[in-house]
Amino acid sequence: MHGIRGGRATRRRARSTVLTVLTALTLVVTTAATSQAAEPPATAKASATTKSAAPSAETTETSPFASASGEDCTATAPGSKERRAGAVESCVTVTPAPAKAKTRAAGAPAAAAAAGSCDITNPGNYSYERFSYCVTGINVTYILRDSRGLEIGRGTLAVSTGADLSATATTWSEQVTVTMTGASGDVTALNAKFRVSCGAGCTATKTAPWYGGAITLGQTLTGNVTYSSPQTTGSSASFLTSYAMFVTSPGATATDPNASWDNARQVRCDDAVGGTSVAGCAVPSEMAVVPMKATSSDAGGVVATYGWAQKNLNGAWGKKGSPLTRSTTGVAGRTAATCGGFTAQPELVDTDSCADFPFGEAKEGGAPGDRCVDVIPNLGNGEWDTYVLNDGHVLDPASPCVQSHVTPAEKQFAATQLAEGFTDQRVIDGDAFELPVSTPDTTGQARCLSNPAPTPSIPNGDGWFRNETEPVPFVNQTDHADGPGLRPARAQGCIARKRGKGTGTSNPVTGMKDAEAYKTANGLTYDQSRCHLIPSVLGGKGTSELTRRNL
Template sequence: MHGIRTGRASGRRVRSAALTGLTALTLVLTTAVTGQAAEQPPSPATTTSATKAAGTSSETSTLAVGSGEDCTATAPGSKERRAGAVESCVTVTPAPAKAEARTGFAATATGDVGSCDITNPGSYSYERFSYCVTGINVTYILRNANGVEIGRGTLAVSTGGDLSATATTWSEQVTVTMTSAAGDVTALDAKFRASCTAGCTATKTAPWYNSDLVVGKTLTGTVTYSSPQTTGSSASFLTSYAMYVTSPGATAVDPNASWKNARQIRCDDAVGGTSVAGCAVPSITPVVPMDTRTSGQGAAVAAYVWAQTNLDDHWGRDKLLTRATSGISDRANRTCGSFTAIDIIPDDTCAGFPFAETQEGGIDGSQCAEVIPSFSNGGWDFTALNGGSDLDPTTPCVRAHVPAGNKSFADTQLTSGFQAQRVIDADQFELKVTATSPGSCLNSPPSGSRQSGRGWIKNTTETVPHINRTDPSSPAGERASVAQACLGNPYELGSDATGGEITGWQDAQAFAALPGVPTAGLARCHLIANVFGGTGLVGDGGLTNLVPCWQVGMNTGTPSMRTHEAEVVNELDADDFGPNDSIFYEVTPVYESADSTIPIGVNMTGTLVRANGWSHPVFDDEFIPNTQGNSGSYNLGN
């Protein structure tokens, strides 16, 4: 990625004109994409066009009521008949709007099951993996022989369920509250039954069995469903609901209130790869994310965002992509078969877009823009290779020259996105690509950290029953735990370990005094080295940064903590270490048990992260044992 320069004879640098906005994409693309999606109105359930505005993460649909007013004659001799009622009638309607906010379903029922839109009572709200409805009013009315109402009671019903991308069973929370009563209706009995259509089984149909209600009382419980699938199979179905609402003591033979879910649920085992079976709401467009930031291998992803931004089709953003699980090799060959690698890109590989994994892929490569992405000065640059075509925005595709690892990194994100969102064959999906500033730990100091030079340091502790295990009378205390540092330039010196009774120190002295243990010096080892900011004094919080160790062994020698600390310092002092480069450094003491006061060693990691997102280990992850010298013996850990 380094070494791409302007003015090469083989191509034309294109950062202006069609690409003028792309330099800033590293900073603003996430906002821009989100804003574009937010401007689109929720799409109706019937929308199927590939040009459907992508990005809608939640939608609503009107309640599908299964019956109008359902009336039944009251039983001769019943309490209702004696009060003059000759019939009872039940209706199902949306409740009047009472709020202008979205609320978690937990506001009306126990448990979190997505979000319900209470500005549209009686409308179902959907996300890819959840559905719910609030504000279903079930009204029970008693009428006399003249058709005059002599009593009324109202029930408010809410239901909602969370689906799993990795399971084909789920539960649905049901809540019924009696909200009003008038006249001869003072109480109601409300039985509830759930069911589902072919491809699904309601494995628990009744959320409760004690079904009596008075004004202000709430019944809540769960129903459960199952839709097992075999490899490659898929089933779509509706959930349905019925209620038997009567006066107390009366018996309803048939349900007198019913409705069904307005949208289908789909369970499948058809995503492929290592994915297991799971369920989703298929009418909600899945959003497959990609970004350039992770691992600093973002060249292929940057090319995709360039295509989304600059080519008229804006595939995956304004026009949905459609997954195609067969013919991938053929489509890839049509786009990339004529691709010629160039020597300035290590392990040069063709990254084609639209993807070969979609129906929209497979465009003849001769029609594609051909570019080299490179990161410089805080943004992605692109060098055009195919003959000064002025990068016609009507160009239908792009072929990017990227290292093979970058292409693999993008492919992994695409596969993971299909699995996480349950995108199966013929599913349309939005591709949400973010070319964010790679950033580093310098930009995100965690809670509990302290500033140190250009970066920060954070020490953590764990409670132990005794500060010295060999002395049961010693008080409880804290032992040093994970220590992290984000190191930039300039960095600063810390402080020496010159005193203080650190946890386990007496234990270490007792072990060193045992017969047969060679004479050697004990030390208080810094987890974060004092050469780049680690503290060691009582007054500067250094006791949480220290553990008992052998001076020659874990602390110094070869290999030792000192070995890798020196490697970190060498990187920080290197001429090419820039002001926005950083090293993320972590040391974790390893203890044998919860009451250990001295670690048996430490795990160490160090990663250099360049300002452009490229990263590599400063040293391989290492375990340094708390042994004496390089003998491998006399481990001080307890």
């Protein structure tokens, strides 16, 4: 962290969370006997769900579970129990649960309802976080009809599935739960088999959550399936998980699934984050959230700059609704462009260096430095404040970038947080991400410390100084050739407990030397016999601000 040294620059102070359209899940009711479900190994064990390593900043989004039109009907087998009961066909439909259903079905155990990290209060919809997906309220209905087309029996199955992904592993487990919630007429029991698969780049390593599948009213079948998507350095694979059910009366044999569907959104497994990151998986359509934080004890100048820019500039880069986009190529070039023309202020910041925002790690970075707001963050009174340099009194909120005066330690502190955030959220090239920034905001202090400092002002420890001038018609009352000028009019100060160290007033000889330097630097002329130099102690290391007074 750093506090600003006293100086002459004019400053302005200010106090310093669906990428894709929700895709409806389409249920496909199969009508042709063209595929045979693979039989699982005889001795497969259900594996425990892999917990996500993601931070708690995740938000939840939903995609509607869209029902298919029509139903899948199959003739009952001659001599079968159903045919003897008068049923000539069995039909299966799949629909989302009614919107009014807010709780799990009666008789289903609590553990079964909470598949993965599923939101059971929103049945009939897929729920997503960056590292999880789930769906509840899939109703599979089995109906027996006689030769007149009249219903003689009905059974209803409620299906839920859910999984937690891992930011540090490319294998995961998905819990599947089926509960028989309805039975009437000639349907008193059903047989429910379940199979899963996934797209290119992924393998379902355990395809069946259970074996057998006999179920009666109020009973629940639950078990895990598993997937694997190994990746090599730099590789990435996106795919859908897919589901198939074989629903029959007990004893009947189904050769094809009579209900099948795909996950509404893709899962992505990759080893493309970079750095020391290992391979892992995420739901890429869920916005990554990369939080950054700086306390009063941190080297937080760069982080404070990000927060200030989000609040004060129109770009609001990284705030909710204005995400940044990671770009792993051209980082150095974008940083160099934004820091172009940067002028270090070593009298204000030790080992002063440029921090750019939007930073070069984002596609939005790289705006030319001559269009940036020039700022300096300062830790005062326990909180981070930001001062605008730029020798201007009015901040242009349309500025496309920020140049910030910070120490190398502050740059490293921010870079480490950013890299860790990319790893935790699996942010790869092209991923959009939000960048919520948190810095301390102190209370219970004097009003002049709680409110923004006037414009322009100069920081002094935890407080600030402000010198005002007024115009005069002539710089030199005896020689009007110099034209009009300015003279000191009013000085203001907001003094806090922590104050900077000032230097003493200049002696006449040193003062004259300072005046010569000031005149040369600013292109001014004056009559030495009629112009006094008035040192103004500013704090920090301390410098003498040279002003002129007309006699």
